[in-house]
Amino acid sequence: MISNSSHPVTTQAALTAEDVNVYYGSNLAVRNVFLEIPKNRVVAFIGPSGCGKSTILRCFNRMNDLIPGARVEGKITFKGQNLYAKGIDPVETRRYIGMVFQKPNPFPKTIYENIAFGARINGYQGNMDELVERSLRGAALWDEVKDKLKGSGLALSGGQQQRLCIARAIAVEPEVILMDEPCSALDPISTLRVEELIHELKQQYTIVIVTHNMQQASRVSDLTAFYNAEATETGNKIGYLVEYDQTQTIFHNPTEKATQEYVSGRFG
Numbered sequence: 001m002i003s004n005s006s007h008p009v010t011t012q013a014a015l016t017a018e019d020v021n022v023y024y025g026s027n028l029a030v031r032n033v034f035l036e037i038p039k040n041r042v043v044a045f046i047g048p049s050g051c052g053k054s055t056i057l058r059c060f061n062r063m064n065d066l067i068p069g070a071r072v073e074g075k076i077t078f079k080g081q082n083l084y085a086k087g088i089d090p091v092e093t094r095r096y097i098g099m100v101f102q103k104p105n106p107f108p109k110t111i112y113e114n115i116a117f118g119a120r121i122n123g124y125q126g127n128m129d130e131l132v133e134r135s136l137r138g139a140a141l142w143d144e145v146k147d148k149l150k151g152s153g154l155a156l157s158g159g160q161q162q163r164l165c166i167a168r169a170i171a172v173e174p175e176v177i178l179m180d181e182p183c184s185a186l187d188p189i190s191t192l193r194v195e196e197l198i199h200e201l202k203q204q205y206t207i208v209i210v211t212h213n214m215q216q217a218s219r220v221s222d223l224t225a226f227y228n229a230e231a232t233e234t235g236n237k238i239g240y241l242v243e244y245d246q247t248q249t250i251f252h253n254p255t256e257k258a259t260q261e262y263v264s265g266r267f268g
C-alpha cells in the first residue's frame, strides 16, 4: 500500500522503501521515507532542489554505495527481497534495476558496442545483432542509426545519445529503470520523444523518474511523490516525503498545502 495516500494501489510492488534515512557522512539528507513503487507503473519524484529525490532514487539500485560516506538506513526491497541484505551483490542488483542519468553518457565506443558491451559482460549467449536491433528499436532509435551502427555513440545528437543510453539500459533486460532527470539536457522535441518512449516502456518495465518539469511529471507518470526539505537548527536541510498519490490527485487535489503550492508554482 502507498504510504501517505488515501488511494492504495493494489498492484504488485516492484520496489518498497520502509523508513529509509540516508546520510552523507554525519549529515542526514533524507528522513523516514515510506514508499511503494508498483510494477509496470511510472512514478515521478518531484520537489525543490536538495530535497533528496536523487538520493532516494539511488537507494533503489545501490548507487549510493559508490558515494564515499553515504549510508542508507531502513529497508529497501525489490520484489520482496531486501536489497541491502548480506550477500546481495550491488552490481547484480543494477542489472535488474538499471539507471539513466541526467547527462547522456554513452561509452566512447560504436553505437553497436554501446549495446553489446554490457550484454557481453553479463555473459549474454544469444544473437548479439538481434539484441542490438531489439534494444535500439525498444528505445525508438533503430531507424535513425541502423545504417551507422559502427559509428561512434558520441557522434549522435544529445537526444539520440539519451535514447542510446536507454537502449543500453534495456539491453540487459532489467525489470526497473531509474531515470534521474533524463530530459534536462535535451531540447523540447527530444524530450517529447523520450516521454513517448517512457509511455511505451512501461508495458514492460517499472520506471521511476526524477523531474523538475511539472508538465513532464503530469504527462508521463501514474503516481507522483512530492518531496520537500526542512531546515535544521544547524542550517542543514533534511528532505522528506510530503505526499505520494496518483498523479492526477497530486496535481489537482493534493492533501497537503505544500504540495498544492509547489505544483502550482508558488515555491521551489
Ligand SMILES: Nc1ncnc2c1ncn2[C@@H]1O[C@H](COP(=O)(O)OP(=O)(O)OP(=O)(O)O)[C@@H](O)[C@H]1O
Binding pocket: 024, 029, 047, 048, 049, 050, 051, 052, 053, 054, 055, 056, 067, 237, 239
Ligand atoms: N555526493 C554527495 N555528497 C554529500 N552530500 C550530498 C551528495 N549528494 C547529495 N547530497 C546532499 O543530499 C541532499 C539531497 O540531495 P539530492 O541531490 O538527493 O537532492 P535532489 O532533490 O535530487 O536535488 P536536485 O533537484 O537539485 O537534483 C542535499 O543536501 C545534497 O547536498
